[in-house]
Amino acid sequence: MGNFFTTPLLFWAGLIGVALPILIHLLNKRRFRRVDWAAMDFLLQAQKINKRRVKLEDFILLLLRCLIMAFLGMLLARPFFTSDAGGGLFKSARHERVILLDDSLSMNAKSGGTTPLTEAGKAVTNWITTLASNNTGDSFTLVLASRPERAIYRDEPLTEDAVSQILEDIKQLDAADAPSQLPKALSEIEDMLDPSANGRTAVNRIVYVVSDFRSRDWAPEAQKEVFASLKRISEESAGLYLVDAATGGSAGSTDNVVVEEVAVRDKALIAGVPTEFEVTVRNRGRAAVTDLAVRLTAGEMLPIERVIDRVGPGETGAASFTFTFARPEDLSLIEPVRLKAEIAPSDGDGLPDDNVRYFPARVKQGLRVLLIDGDPSSSYGESETFFMQKALSPRGRAISGLDLTVVDDSDLETLPLVDYEVIYLSNVYRLIDGARQRLEDWVDAGGGLVVVLGDQVDEESYNKDLFREGEGLVPLSLAGIQGDEEGNTWTLVEPQEMSHPVLKLFDGDGSPLLAGVKILQWWSNQAAQAALDSGKVAVLAGLSNPEKTPLIVESSFGNGRVMTVTSALDLDWGNWPTEAVGYLIMLQELTRYMAPQRAGEGVFPVGGALVHGLELTEFRPDGSVITPAGSSLPVRALPKAGGEQSTNWEVRFEDTPRRGIYEIELMPTDGGDPEGVLFAANVDTSEGALERVDLKAEESAMGESPVEIVVASASLMDLGATKSRTEFWRWALYLLLAFLCVELIYGWWLGARR
Numbered sequence: 001m002g003n004f005f006t007t008p009l010l011f012w013a014g015l016i017g018v019a020l021p022i023l024i025h026l027l028n029k030r031r032f033r034r035v036d037w038a039a040m041d042f043l044l045q046a047q048k049i050n051k052r053r054v055k056l057e058d059f060i061l062l063l064l065r066c067l068i069m070a071f072l073g074m075l076l077a078r079p080f081f082t083s084d085a086g087g088g089l090f091k092s093a094r095h096e097r098v099i100l101l102d103d104s105l106s107m108n109a110k111s112g113g114t115t116p117l118t119e120a121g122k123a124v125t126n127w128i129t130t131l132a133s134n135n136t137g138d139s140f141t142l143v144l145a146s147r148p149e150r151a152i153y154r155d156e157p158l159t160e161d162a163v164s165q166i167l168e169d170i171k172q173l174d175a176a177d178a179p180s181q182l183p184k185a186l187s188e189i190e191d192m193l194d195p196s197a198n199g200r201t202a203v204n205r206i207v208y209v210v211s212d213f214r215s216r217d218w219a220p221e222a223q224k225e226v227f228a229s230l231k232r233i234s235e236e237s238a239g240l241y242l243v244d245a246a247t248g249g250s251a252g253s254t255d256n257v258v259v260e261e262v263a264v265r266d267k268a269l270i271a272g273v274p275t276e277f278e279v280t281v282r283n284r285g286r287a288a289v290t291d292l293a294v295r296l297t298a299g300e301m302l303p304i305e306r307v308i309d310r311v312g313p314g315e316t317g318a319a320s321f322t323f324t325f326a327r328p329e330d331l332s333l334i335e336p337v338r339l340k341a342e343i344a345p346s347d348g349d350g351l352p353d354d355n356v357r358y359f360p361a362r363v364k365q366g367l368r369v370l371l372i373d374g375d376p377s378s379s380y381g382e383s384e385t386f387f388m389q390k391a392l393s394p395r396g397r398a399i400s401g402l403d404l405t406v407v408d409d410s411d412l413e414t415l416p417l418v419d420y421e422v423i424y425l426s427n428v429y430r431l432i433d434g435a436r437q438r439l440e441d442w443v444d445a446g447g448g449l450v451v452v453l454g455d456q457v458d459e460e461s462y463n464k465d466l467f468r469e470g471e472g473l474v475p476l477s478l479a480g481i482q483g484d485e486e487g488n489t490w491t492l493v494e495p496q497e498m499s500h501p502v503l504k505l506f507d508g509d510g511s512p513l514l515a516g517v518k519i520l521q522w523w524s525n526q527a528a529q530a531a532l533d534s535g536k537v538a539v540l541a542g543l544s545n546p547e548k549t550p551l552i553v554e555s556s557f558g559n560g561r562v563m564t565v566t567s568a569l570d571l572d573w574g575n576w577p578t579e580a581v582g583y584l585i586m587l588q589e590l591t592r593y594m595a596p597q598r599a600g601e602g603v604f605p606v607g608g609a610l611v612h613g614l615e616l617t618e619f620r621p622d623g624s625v626i627t628p629a630g631s632s633l634p635v636r637a638l639p640k641a642g643g644e645q646s647t648n649w650e651v652r653f654e655d656t657p658r659r660g661i662y663e664i665e666l667m668p669t670d671g672g673d674p675e676g677v678l679f680a681a682n683v684d685t686s687e688g689a690l691e692r693v694d695l696k697a698e699e700s701a702m703g704e705s706p707v708e709i710v711v712a713s714a715s716l717m718d719l720g721a722t723k724s725r726t727e728f729w730r731w732a733l734y735l736l737l738a739f740l741c742v743e744l745i746y747g748w749w750l751g752a753r754r
Contacts, residue, residue, distance in 0.1 A: 021065035057750055064743040071736040095204045095238065096155055097131070098141040099124060100148075100189060102211035103173060104180035105687040107245070109212070109256070109351045116212035117175055120245035123712035124170055124210070132163045140166060141192070145211070146176035146607075147657070148185035175353065177659040178607035179684040182217045186229035193236040206239040210712065212246035216686050218693040234706045244695065245712040255285030256350045257292065258688035259357040260316065262341045264599035267592060268421070269363045270401040271334050272327030275599075279319045279341040279357075283311040284688050285350075294319040297340045298361065325363045327399070336678040337361040338661045354688045358661055360602040360678030366403030367595050370420040374428035374456050376408050384427045384454065387570055387577035391587040402591060409435070416615045417442040418648060421595040427454030427568060430461035440473060444558030448594030449473065453523045454568040455481070473562050475537045475555035476525040482549070483521030483573070490518040490574070492544040493551060500540050501593045502552075502563075505585055514582055519574045522549060522567040561594055602679040610653040610679050612664055617647055619666040619675075625653050628660025628681075635664065656681050 101124070107117035124142075131138050140162075142152040152169065156162055186209075193205055209230075211217065218226065234240040261280040269275050277296060283289050289311045295303040296319075306319035325337060339359040345352045369392060375384040385406055392402050407415060409428045412435040417423070423442070431439065443449050451466075451474055459478045466474040484490065493514045498507040506514050527537050527550065540552040553564045567573050569587075576583050604610065614621065614637045621637040637649040651664060662679040695709050 020069060021062055061743070061747055061750065064739055064746065068736065068739050068743060071732055071739060074732045095206055096139045096141060097127070098143070098189060098192065098205050098207045098237075100143045100145060100185055100207065100209045101173075102145045102180055102182070102209075102217070102245075103176045104146060104214075104217070105175050105177065105353050105683055106214045106216070106351065106690060107212050108175040108353050109246075109690050111350060116246040117173070119712050120210045120243075121170055121173060123243065123245065125167055128158065128163060128166055128170075132158045132160070141205075142166075142170075143185060143188060144176070145180040145182055145185045146178040148181055148188045151188075176657065177681075177683050178657055179605075179687060180211075180217050182211075183222060183225045183229065186226060186233065190229060190232055190236070193233065204238045206241075207233055207237045208241045208243050210243040210245050213242075213244060213693050213695060214689065215691045215693050216689050230707055240707050242695075242707060242709045243712050244709065246692065254350065254690040254692075255287060256354070256688050256690050257289055257311070257343060258282045258284060258351075258354045258685050259294075259341055259343055260685050262339065262357050262359040262603075266599055267595045267597050268367050268401070268599050269325060269361050270366050270399070271325045271331070271363050272399045273401045274322050274324045277321040277323060277339075277341075277359075279306075279321065280316055281308065281311060281319075281343060282316045282685070282688075283313055284690065286313050288312045292317065293344050295342050295344075296321045296323070297342075298323060298325075299337050325361065331365045334363050334365060336663075336676060337363055338678065350690055351688055354683055354685060356659075357682050358659065358680035359600075360661060360680045362598075362602060362678060364403070366399075366401050367422065367591065368403050368420045369405070369591060370415070370417070370423045371404060371406045372412060372423065372425050372428060373406060373408050374426055374454065381571075384456075384568075384570055385424070387583070388424065388426065388587060391577075391584040392591060394584060400588070402588075412439070416617060416648075417447070418445075418613055418615055420447070421598065422448045422450065422591050424450045424452060426452040427456045429456045430458045431465060433465075436465055436473075440557070443473060443560035443562060446559040446596045448561050448563075448596060449557075450563045450565065450590065450594060452565045452569050453478075454570075455521075455572065457523070473557055474564055475553060475562070476523075476527050476550065476564055476566065479524040479526065481521055482524045482545075483519070485521060487520050490520050491522075493517050493519065493541055494544050494548075495541045497538065497540045500538075502586070502590050503540060505589060506582070514579075516579050517574065517576050517582065519543060519551070519567050519576075521573040522551065525550060525553075525566050527553060560596070563590065563594060602677070604656075604679065604681060606659050606681045606683055607656060608654075608681070610651075610656060610662055610664070610681075612651045612677055612679075614649050614651055614666065615647060616649055617669065619668055621649060623651065623664055623666045623674075626663040626665065626676075628658050628662065632665075659683050 101120060103117065107120070108115050128140060131140075137157075139155045139157050141154055141156070144152060153166060156166065158166075189207060193207075230240065258281065259279065260282045261278075263278045263280065265276045265278065266273075279294050279296060281292065281294065290309065292308045292311060293305055294308060295305045297303040304321055304323070306321065308317040308319055311317035328334060339361050340356060341359065342356040343349075345355060349355065371385045371388060371392075373383055373385045377383045377386075380386075389404060389406065393400050393404050405420070409431070412431070417438060423439070425439075439449065457478070459480065462474060463477050466472045467477050495503050495506060495514065497503060522543060524547070527539070532539075537553060537555045539550045540554055541550075543549045543551050549566065551566055553566070555562050555564070569576060569583075571577055610625070616637075619637075623635050623637070624632045625635050626632055633653075633655065635651055635653050637651045639646065640648065640650050651666075653662075653664070656662065659681050662681060664677045664679070665674045666677065667674050
């Protein structure tokens with residue numbers, strides 16, 4: 001029935017509706033009860049004379065009512081004739097030409113002095129010009145594969161004025177930085193073909209998919225979905241053609257070199273501290289590339305150049321750069337830096353558009369470390385964090401790269417934790433519920449927490465609130481303080497994981513940097529065996545006492561890390577601070593390890609969302625986004641999902657169609673100068689894979705679907721409708737109205753006569 005009706009189900013519903021008049025007729029007959037009486041014999045004798053005529057009249061009336069129901073179903077099902085089924089009796093009024101144009105980056109691959117996008121533009125221009133000159137009355141729809149949700153033209157009549165504008169727009173088309181979304185684009189075409197969804201009556205739509213048919217868009221994992229869409233489109237349309245725009249010269253070589261990644265080996269970019277960058281390039285061609293020049297440019301400075309001797313086919317090569325960002329005297333003047341890594345075009349580079357990669361260098365004063373002192377003191381050397389401060393920020397010309405803030409535990413409820421990468425909780429008595437929840441949320445979001453125990457710790461509170469049967473921040477349950485309070489006996493440190501980043505510098509014969517460390521007191525503790533077996537908890541170092549008590553224990557919590565030290569890091573419970581070199585190295589390495597990797601934050605693919613957290617106590621919710629083109633667009637922060645009561649909101653910006661550096665400008669609440677946060681949008685490197693699919697194999701894989709593969713030079717008029725169809729629902733409506741009138745008049749006449 002799909003060959004005759006747009007919505008066959010409604011036609012079947014109409015046929016079922018034919019039973020309604022019959023059912024009503026039968027029910028009406030059952031409403032009367034037979035009662036015999038004396039005069040009935042005379043009436044029966046009279047009825048026999050007219051019985052046949054009455055039955056015939058009733059049958060005609062019932063037939064009219066059944067036909068009304070049948071034609072009502074036919075009208076709703078919207079019947080049509082195809083060009084072949086109609087035998088030429090019905091002629092289609094017009095066609096809508098739907099063109100899905102692949103405008104992905106690979107369409108700019110150069111070969112033979114042209115590109116697939118150039119050839120596709122020429123073909124579409126010729127098609128439209130020919131259609132307009134033939135006065136066919138056809139309309140035009142253009143959908144781009146990079147942004148299929150917004151058609152450039154939608155059922156646009158090819159009038160003289162419209163054609164000139166269409167041709168000008170096609171001439172201005174360039175390859176998009178955003179990748180092709182072929183499955184989504186085909187889904188949009190399916191929606192256009194569905195008359196029940198868009199209410200459009202024109203059914204003669206011919207679809208053309210114009211592409212270079214690179215392997216990326218026709219990968220095996222996407223083929224099932226793509227082929228299913230093509231099959232449905234071919235059934236619903238008047239014709240479906242896959243137009244190859246990369247035949248001949250534009251198919252060209254598949255040789256190409258891509259800048260694949262800009263990586264930072266450090267966890268943060270610190271002003272005044274040398275930073276190591278590594279630029280990775282991939283050779284996607286079939287021949288080796290030699291003497292490849294790679295340049296790294298920071299802001300307005302002259303580029304730094306490195307040469308990669310050789311990159312084999314299909315292999316990657318890397319160029320290393322060391323760069324030191326300027327450290328101004330006024331650290332509040334540190335600004336982010338725009339980085340660009342690029343390679344020079346070469347003879348074996350088919351797609352120069354992927355030779356550049358951008359990186360947002362968010363330069364900081366240092367890794368932001370918060371020390372929460374549970375036993376503060378104004379006396380020299382008595383504070384719980386006194387020696388920790390000396391080790392994390394030692395005096396001297398060398399810059400430690402750490403930016404310290406020291407507070408006591410009363411500030412934990414109001415301090416904006418989002419400003420810090422690492423937090424030390426040092427000998428804190430207990431955490432009230434509000435502070436504990438804020439700390440858990442911060443760690444869950446990726447923060448690094450170091451919990452250092454001491455004599456002020458409330459055992460019951462820690463076990464109840466922080467351990468929480470193994471579900472809390474701390475992976476250990478505490479069971480009292482052990483050791484010699486008088487300091488006459490001690491235990492030693494026994495590393496368990498010498499390959500761990502925190503302890504690897506202590507590796508060697510007898511661990512000389514740990515040999516002199518004496519631990520006088522510690523918290524007896526126990527980690528759940530299930531957590532140890534699962535790898536969620538790891539013991540980095542223990543003590544040499546008979547119980548082999550864990551000393552440094554690492555665990556995960558959400559997206560963050562927690563490191564628990566079961567002894568104090570001051571002179572109350574040991575002499576570790578007096579072992580200056582080992583103490584300094586351990587704290588420095590521990591802090592850098594616990595810090596989340598944020599040096600590469602702000603890198604996202606073209607077309608992705610730009611997201612940045614904003615603390616309302618520091619910045620206003622209204623800001624602006626500076627695009628790579630230099631335009632300024634307004635943006636406003638909104639509460640995070642489920643966090644309407646929180647002051648930590650979120651800026652989200654999704655209009656990112658072009659590669660380059662984007663910058664959010666935020667206004668401080670104190671009225672100071674705006675602060676900028678950099679983001680970098682980069683193209684999808686898979687677009688650099690220029691291998692083409694085997695179109696003959698794809699045609700075979702699609703089975704018997706009526707899909708034709710043609711070249712871009714073919715005439716659009718030659719690619720005519722193979723199954724054009726014309727609806728005749730108006731005739732069905734006229735017949736329905738006619739039957740209604742006849743039934744009404746006939747029924748009235750019968751009633752009046754009888």
